[in-house]
Amino acid sequence: MAGPELQHHRERYLEGVGATELHTVDIWTYGPASPSTDLGKTWIIFIHGGAWRDPEVDSMSFEPAVTALSNLPIRSSIAGFVSINYRLSPYPSHSKYPSPPDDPSRNVQHPCHLEDVGHALLYLDGKYGIEDRYMLVGHSAGATMAFGLYLSLLPDRPLPRPACVLGIAGIYDFDAFVEAHKSIPVYQQFMESAFPERSAWHQVSPSTGLTGYDPLWERAKIIVISNSDEDQLVEKEQDSYMLKRVKSRLDGHQQIHSLAASGGHNEIWQSGHILAGLIVQSMQWLQSLSGPRS
Numbered sequence: 307m308a309g310p311e312l313q314h315h316r317e318r319y320l321e322g323v324g325a326t327e328l329h330t331v332d333i334w335t336y337g338p339a340s341p342s343t344d345l346g347k348t349w350i351i352f353i354h355g356g357a358w359r360d361p362e363v364d365s366m367s368f369e370p371a372v373t374a375l376s377n378l379p380i381r382s383s384i385a386g387f388v389s390i391n392y393r394l395s396p397y398p399s400h401s402k403y404p405s406p407p408d409d410p411s412r413n414v415q416h417p418c419h420l421e422d423v424g425h426a427l428l429y430l431d432g433k434y435g436i437e438d439r440y441m442l443v444g445h446s447a448g449a450t451m452a453f454g455l456y457l458s459l460l461p462d463r464p465l466p467r468p469a470c471v472l473g474i475a476g477i478y479d480f481d482a483f484v485e486a487h488k489s490i491p492v493y494q495q496f497m498e499s500a501f502p503e504r505s506a507w508h509q510v511s512p513s514t515g516l517t518g519y520d521p522l523w524e525r526a527k528i529i530v531i532s533n534s535d536e537d538q539l540v541e542k543e544q545d546s547y548m549l550k551r552v553k554s555r556l557d558g559h560q561q562i563h564s565l566a567a568s569g570g571h572n573e574i575w576q577s578g579h580i581l582a583g584l585i586v587q588s589m590q591w592l593q594s595l596s597g598p599r600s
């Protein structure tokens with residue numbers, strides 16, 4: 307595909323006391339980006355998975371999809387790509403990189419992951435003006451976060467509203483998730499590592515909780531919930547829970563889509579083209595809503 311080369315760099319979205327090496331965003335653009343040069347284009351913003359704790363799944367898990375998208379015609383509608391790092395929960399049993407107890411970037415619990423993503427969105431809005439023109443994409447635990455963010459999460463100012471939210475292989479009902487996999491203790495372990503207060507699971511699960519909040523997805527014009535029949539790690543019932551919730555809250559200005567993905571749980575992002583395909587389809591829904599530009 308002809309056109310300017312994609313450029314990649316990393317920025318810190320938090321500085322000073324409390325900032326860690328995981329308070330970063332990876333950004334891919336075609337030349338310098340600014341709110342004035344990319345008007346009318348959409349930012350694609352990715353939240354990675356990894357069960358809130360896996361050090362080997364990070365912002366760069368979006369790179370294969372970014373490469374795939376940059377070779378497709380849709381690239382002319384995209385302002386840039388962002389992938390957000392956030393602090394992780396403890397993982398002392400990891401075979402290669404166990405979390406040291408004194409590492410501030412690997413010893414947090416809910417709501418720190420979500421707050422980090424919120425800070426990243428505020429930072430990006432301040433620098434690039436993403437409000438109402440970004441697609442928030444999350445995979446697995448990242449999809450949980452995409453559907454768990456709400457406008458007043460941070461005291462600073464409201465989080466920017468997305469144009470579209472795309473959740474892939476998300477965990478939306480924590481109790482049902484752990485129950486469905488109760489023969490595999492690791493599910494309970496990683497859920498409790500990130501959300502130690504089990505009595506609060508109902509309240510913090512995106513499909514059952516957050517009542518009285520103003521979730522970001524309720525402000526999106528297009529809401530897409532996606533899973534793959536070949537996913538061996540997250541059961542597809544999770545999608546039905548979230549779909550049911552979304553349908554119960556829709557107003558006339560929103561569209562909800564259930565989108566089939568292919569491939570295994572991690573193959574979706576590892577392959578690049580599967581995740582890219584889901585983003586292209588979601589972009590098409592978004593574009594058909596706004597109609598042809600004059």
Ligand SMILES: N[C@@H](CC(=O)c1ccccc1NC=O)C(=O)O
Binds near residue numbers: 357446448496
């Ligand atoms: N690689 C992760 C596991 C993981 O990511 C995962 C496992 C089962 C169901 C969902 C998962 N990830 C969701 O973000 C770990 O080692 O804990």
